[in-house]
Amino acid sequence: MTGDGGAVDGAAEGLAEFRTDLDAWLDGHTDALAPGFEGAGTLDQQMAQLAKVKRLVFDAGWMRSGWPQRVGGLGGSTLTRAYLGEALTARDLVEPGLYSMTEVLAPTMIDYAAPELAAAMVPALLRGDETWCQGFSEPDAGSNLAALACRAERTDAGWRVTGQKVWTSLAQYAQRCVLLTRSGPPEAAHRGITALFVDMDSPGITVRPIGTMHGSPEFSELFFDGVVVPFDRMLGEEGGGWAVAMDLLPFERSTSLWHRAAFLHRRLQELLETAPPGAIDPYRLGEATQLLYAFRARSRATQHRMAEGDRLGPETSIDKVLLATAEQTVFDLIADALVAEVTMGDDPVSGRWRTEYLYSRAASIYGGSAEIQRNIIARRLLDLGDDR
Amino acid sequence: MDPGDVTLFERSLGDATRRATGADLDAALDDLGWPDALIDDPQVAVSLLFRLQGESGATSSSLGRVMAHALGLADGSTTVLPAVGGCAPPGTVDDGWLRVDGLAPATLPDRPTALVVASTIGGATSACTVATASLDLHPVAGLDPDIGLLRVNGEIETVGSQVDVPAGPWPAAVALGRRAVAHELIGASRTMLDLACDHARGRIQFDRPIASFQAVRHRLAEALVAVAMAEAMLEAAWLDPTPDTSAMAKAVAGRQAKTTARHCQQVLAGIGFTVEHPFHRYVRRTLVLDALLGTAASLTTALGVELVDQRRLPPLLPL
Numbered sequence A: 001m002t003g004d005g006g007a008v009d010g011a012a013e014g015l016a017e018f019r020t021d022l023d024a025w026l027d028g029h030t031d032a033l034a035p036g037f038e039g040a041g042t043l044d045q046q047m048a049q050l051a052k053v054k055r056l057v058f059d060a061g062w063m064r065s066g067w068p069q070r071v072g073g074l075g076g077s078t079l080t081r082a083y084l085g086e087a088l089t090a091r092d093l094v095e096p097g098l099y100s101m102t103e104v105l106a107p108t109m110i111d112y113a114a115p116e117l118a119a120a121m122v123p124a125l126l127r128g129d130e131t132w133c134q135g136f137s138e139p140d141a142g143s144n145l146a147a148l149a150c151r152a153e154r155t156d157a158g159w160r161v162t163g164q165k166v167w168t169s170l171a172q173y174a175q176r177c178v179l180l181t182r183s184g185p186p187e188a189a190h191r192g193i194t195a196l197f198v199d200m201d202s203p204g205i206t207v208r209p210i211g212t213m214h215g216s217p218e219f220s221e222l223f224f225d226g227v228v229v230p231f232d233r234m235l236g237e238e239g240g241g242w243a244v245a246m247d248l249l250p251f252e253r254s255t256s257l258w259h260r261a262a263f264l265h266r267r268l269q270e271l272l273e274t275a276p277p278g279a280i281d282p283y284r285l286g287e288a289t290q291l292l293y294a295f296r297a298r299s300r301a302t303q304h305r306m307a308e309g310d311r312l313g314p315e316t317s318i319d320k321v322l323l324a325t326a327e328q329t330v331f332d333l334i335a336d337a338l339v340a341e342v343t344m345g346d347d348p349v350s351g352r353w354r355t356e357y358l359y360s361r362a363a364s365i366y367g368g369s370a371e372i373q374r375n376i377i378a379r380r381l382l383d384l385g386d387d388r
Numbered sequence B: 001m002d003p004g005d006v007t008l009f010e011r012s013l014g015d016a017t018r019r020a021t022g023a024d025l026d027a028a029l030d031d032l033g034w035p036d037a038l039i040d041d042p043q044v045a046v047s048l049l050f051r052l053q054g055e056s057g058a059t060s061s062s063l064g065r066v067m068a069h070a071l072g073l074a075d076g077s078t079t080v081l082p083a084v085g086g087c088a089p090p091g092t093v094d095d096g097w098l099r100v101d102g103l104a105p106a107t108l109p110d111r112p113t114a115l116v117v118a119s120t121i122g123g124a125t126s127a128c129t130v131a132t133a134s135l136d137l138h139p140v141a142g143l144d145p146d147i148g149l150l151r152v153n154g155e156i157e158t159v160g161s162q163v164d165v166p167a168g169p170w171p172a173a174v175a176l177g178r179r180a181v182a183h184e185l186i187g188a189s190r191t192m193l194d195l196a197c198d199h200a201r202g203r204i205q206f207d208r209p210i211a212s213f214q215a216v217r218h219r220l221a222e223a224l225v226a227v228a229m230a231e232a233m234l235e236a237a238w239l240d241p242t243p244d245t246s247a248m249a250k251a252v253a254g255r256q257a258k259t260t261a262r263h264c265q266q267v268l269a270g271i272g273f274t275v276e277h278p279f280h281r282y283v284r285r286t287l288v289l290d291a292l293l294g295t296a297a298s299l300t301t302a303l304g305v306e307l308v309d310q311r312r313l314p315p316l317l318p319l
Helices: A005-028 A043-059 A078-090 A096-112 A115-126 A186-192 A241-253 A260-274 A282-307 A316-337 A340-345 A346-366 A370-381 B001-017 B022-033 B034-040 B043-056 B062-070 B170-202 B214-239 B243-272 B277-293 B298-312
Strands: A132-135 A152-157 A159-167 A176-182 A192-197 A205-210 A219-229 B091-094 B096-104 B113-120 B125-131 B136-139 B149-157 B163-164
Touching: A005 A078, A005 A205, A005 B034, A043 A078, A043 A096, A078 A096, A078 A260, A096 A115, A096 A176, A096 A205, A096 A260, A132 A159, A132 A370, A152 A192, A159 A192, A159 B113, A176 A241, A186 A192, A192 A219, A192 A241, A192 B136, A205 A282, A241 A316, A260 A282, A260 A316, A282 A316, A282 B214, A282 B243, A282 B298, A316 A346, A316 A370, A316 B062, A316 B214, A340 B163, B001 B022, B001 B096, B022 B034, B034 B043, B034 B062, B043 B062, B043 B170, B062 B170, B091 B125, B096 B125, B113 B149, B113 B170, B170 B243, B170 B277, B214 B243, B243 B277, B243 B298
Parallel strands: A132 A176, B091 B113
Antiparallel strands: A152 A159, A159 A219, A176 A192, A205 A219, B091 B096, B096 B149, B113 B125, B125 B163, B136 B149
16 A cells, blocks of 8 residues: 555665664764763753753764755655654653754754755754754733734844743753744734744843743743844744744644654653552553554654655644643553652652653643644634634 | 555445445445455455445444454455454364354355354364354344344354364454454544534534534544544554554554544534434444454553563554
């Protein structure tokens, strides 16, 4: 039942070779890649580890595979970069949520930035020299993104940006921001939005990290006070920011989530190895395993569709719902099986279980809440018409 | 089969499953060359036919043929199916007697012989050809009489009354049978969802279609997620067609069919509870299909027990 046999077999062959070679390289560089901390580590430690690993795998060529040559990549199937993320996660070398930002922001830059800008900027992100953030949500524009109000006004010097963003992941580490601004009148709604690529060291930007319940302040409030952004930093057209957002969000809901299956598989395996006898309810373990494998199967199919050049769209909301369901089911099981560690353990290993359990609660909130995903599924996939 | 052939075959099978059921569908499948397709491209033959059977509610004797195919018996044989809820071979051989407790399609009496896979005291299995006349056959009414199953019982002296035939391993037959039933569950789930969406779009209350209410939309979205999850797991089971992945695919398809039924029934509300609407047929069918070759509940518990015991997850499907 394979369609274009030649192309598919070629990609599969390339992936198999990449996989073998990468695995061998990772085995040979265990010490250089290993994190220098125990347990989950602090966010600072995780970010330093991420930068170290990205630089090593970029310099060895692995991180360049699957990205276009015009942004410093080596070309080849996008499946190779999916495998890289999976392999790094499975070996516990990177925190998967932090790593995934590259898979969200680099494709947007490649598709929408002027070619010279993309060529100048993307390699620094891939190599881990830079961190980028995504300034989308605002206090009054969360699920209703089209209501965003952060103003961009044309001046002789460029766009002048004034306003506020929130839930901006890794903003306190970021050198650049992919920013959605209101360039037209508010009543233009999604038609009056312009996307900009902003240097985070520009005068007028204030970043305030926000404490989180899982203990890792991974997102921030961002304040823009008359920040000047040159015109050549526009992504897409003036007033075309909605298209940038709509093309970015499917990545956030699908391909960037791929390596979470490897993460959940590793943690569930570690649960099996460490749980006290009788602590795991077999039915719940069976169900959690099935949900994890089903999410993995769905996510795998999405990776293959992307590799074949398909445009990702509203169907990726299903991937996101499946991930949230699997992740929360797995960690509900973990929290009950390791109740002493999660509730009262003060050692690094217990702290990590606790942090990850708490973070799993966010899986149905970030990247578009479970309710927003279901709204998209109802309108776009089930053709149920408007909801009012 | 190339993609064009698959499309044509799918269209023909779709016509057949909408038009015919039972013995008529068996005859139509023979005319369409489905038995040859089962040999040439089992994935295409099984996935298309069983999904379409599930969508239309038609039945055939194909499940027994699929399991016979997996046993290496490509002569059009049909095996007796395991008894309700289980996956053990329907026969046991002990002390010169073959005891049979299983299920078969309503067309079994048209055949002179039946193939019974039996376990022996030593744990081995053998396949026996048994005269149909030597078996007790009783129609199963139960929850879904339309599925057309017979309960098959018998105690047959093995000497002279049966012929051993060489056959492949039983777990492989169960695995392929589970993938087939999973397709049928998914097909039935798709129809339940279509019925509920049609109803939600057309039913007006408070001067608007009930499809415009978020409580209704989210139930239907939940049902689509359930179906998509079962489809993804089943596709993975074909890529790595082991007994373990097939059991997971069957369990997920069974559980997700019940999830789909629950949400769709609530959206269909009163009309979906009547026999004037087709929905009830699919509720009945999915419950009975879940009970064939191991329920979702029993397969899920068995998986968990095995994992706790081994302390080792199965590997993830490679990218």
